Amino acid sequence: MTAMNVLPQALRAYAPRAQFLPFSPPDISEEEIAAVVDTLRSGWISAGPKTKQFEREFGAFIGSEAALSLNSCTAGLHLALVAMGIGANAGGSASDEVITTTMTFCSSVNVIEHVNATPVLVDIDPQTLNLDPAAVERAITPNTKAIIVVHIAGHPAELAPLQDLARKHDLRIIEDAAHAVPARYEGQMIGNIGDVTAFSFYATKNLTTGEGGMLTGKAEYVDKARLYSSHGMNRDAWKRYSASGSWFYEVVAPGFKYNMNDMQAALGLTQLARLETMQQHRYAVAARYNAAFADVAALQTPTARANVQHAWHLYILRLNLEALTIDRARFIDELKERNIGTSVHFIPVHLHPYYRDRYGYTPDSFPVAYGEFQRTLSLPLRSNLSEGDIEDVIGAVLNVVETFGR
Numbered sequence: 001m002t003a004m005n006v007l008p009q010a011l012r013a014y015a016p017r018a019q020f021l022p023f024s025p026p027d028i029s030e031e032e033i034a035a036v037v038d039t040l041r042s043g044w045i046s047a048g049p050k051t052k053q054f055e056r057e058f059g060a061f062i063g064s065e066a067a068l069s070l071n072s073c074t075a076g077l078h079l080a081l082v083a084m085g086i087g088a089n090a091g092g093s094a095s096d097e098v099i100t101t102t103m104t105f106c107s108s109v110n111v112i113e114h115v116n117a118t119p120v121l122v123d124i125d126p127q128t129l130n131l132d133p134a135a136v137e138r139a140i141t142p143n144t145k146a147i148i149v150v151h152i153a154g155h156p157a158e159l160a161p162l163q164d165l166a167r168k169h170d171l172r173i174i175e176d177a178a179h180a181v182p183a184r185y186e187g188q189m190i191g192n193i194g195d196v197t198a199f200s201f202y203a204t205k206n207l208t209t210g211e212g213g214m215l216t217g218k219a220e221y222v223d224k225a226r227l228y229s230s231h232g233m234n235r236d237a238w239k240r241y242s243a244s245g246s247w248f249y250e251v252v253a254p255g256f257k258y259n260m261n262d263m264q265a266a267l268g269l270t271q272l273a274r275l276e277t278m279q280q281h282r283y284a285v286a287a288r289y290n291a292a293f294a295d296v297a298a299l300q301t302p303t304a305r306a307n308v309q310h311a312w313h314l315y316i317l318r319l320n321l322e323a324l325t326i327d328r329a330r331f332i333d334e335l336k337e338r339n340i341g342t343s344v345h346f347i348p349v350h351l352h353p354y355y356r357d358r359y360g361y362t363p364d365s366f367p368v369a370y371g372e373f374q375r376t377l378s379l380p381l382r383s384n385l386s387e388g389d390i391e392d393v394i395g396a397v398l399n400v401v402e403t404f405g406r
């Protein structure tokens with residue numbers, strides 16, 4: 001062993017990694033590959049027995065009354081609004097209002113436009129980056145029908161005050177849990193708290209089916225969503241063609257084509273079985289980053305409140321810009337120079353041209369979200385990071401801070 005190897009990491013000369021570290025390639029093992037191949041050989045590749053099994057197993061894992069597998073989380077959010085009759089396109093009114101956070105992926109808000117209701121954006125809690133219950137309360141009007149709660153990064157939003165508001169004003173709670181599997185609020189599993197919850201199994205998420213989603217929650221809504229997820233047909237397609245099935249079906253609503261298929265479900269079943277192991281790795285990576293960055297003046301590590309179990313989907317690092325000579329964009333470029341891939345979650349919805357122009361927003365319409373947006377970046381956080389990868393990320397971040405610190 002040479003003298004170099006016994007020096008603590010911070011004292012070693014910084015050397016950038018040789019190969020680019022991508023932000024979020026999926027964690028796919030030989031088990032997933034075998035499961036998908038098995039399905040390809042089974043004679044049934046569209047919605048069928050595997051999607052049913054995945055619904056059962058995921059629903060049992062969450063502990064929810066009902067579960068519906070879909071081709072995306074976005075489809076789940078859209079169907080939730082349809083099932084609740086919110087918006088002119090779903091049997092409600094164009095004046096129906098749905099409150100949600102500006103700090104989210106666009107699809108949480110696009111779905112409100114899809115049903116021809118009015119999205120009402122609110123500002124965020126600067127600690128967790130989740131929607132601020134006080135801002136939600138101020139935004140409620142007699143037209144408010146629902147709140148779409150996003151658990152950003154996998155840290156559950158403060159659901160208790162939101163549930164109080166929902167009871168008081170007769171509002172539905174729809175949760176966007178694209179980041180929050182598995183997560184708990186006050187000990188209760190996310191997916192089993194609000195009226196309905198939509199999960200995402202997109203390629204970058206904690207559990208992936210390539211593309212896919214699941215809607216869990218109250219059977220009254222999930223059953224209606226099921227009908228609308230398959231053209232509004234009152235029979236499952238796979239039953240129609242199987243030996244025990246019948247050719248007969250009736251269209252009772254102009255539904256959508258939102259189902260998951262058996263190849264995706266085979267992937268999902270294997271990922272679900274591996275989820276706990278994959279999560280333990282995520283928790284360990286987040287703990288390593290927290291320990292490395294906690295005492296660095298230019299950096300702010302993510303909040304994890306004591307009343308939640310964080311899913312650690314994202315590690316959103318915040319820059320204390322007054323301690324740096326560069327901005328967030330340059331910080332990201334400098335990490336890229338050092339072969340570390342990062343991302344930003346999210347560009348607030350009110351900054352996007354469609355929403356900005358349609359609703360007349362300025363950046364300061366939501367000053368907390370705008371301010372936080374300018375200093376956030378997401379570091380690689382996934383179950384397939386090696387020890388060397390973790391050290392390379394930490395080394396690169398500390399080197400950028402050291403090079404551009406004030």
Ligand SMILES: *Cc1c(COP(=O)(O)O)cnc(C)c1O
Binds near residue numbers: 108201
């Ligand atoms: C990924 C994501 C979605 C969309 O998920 P899809 O399954 O791709 O539809 C929705 N909301 C948030 C917060 C997301 O990050």
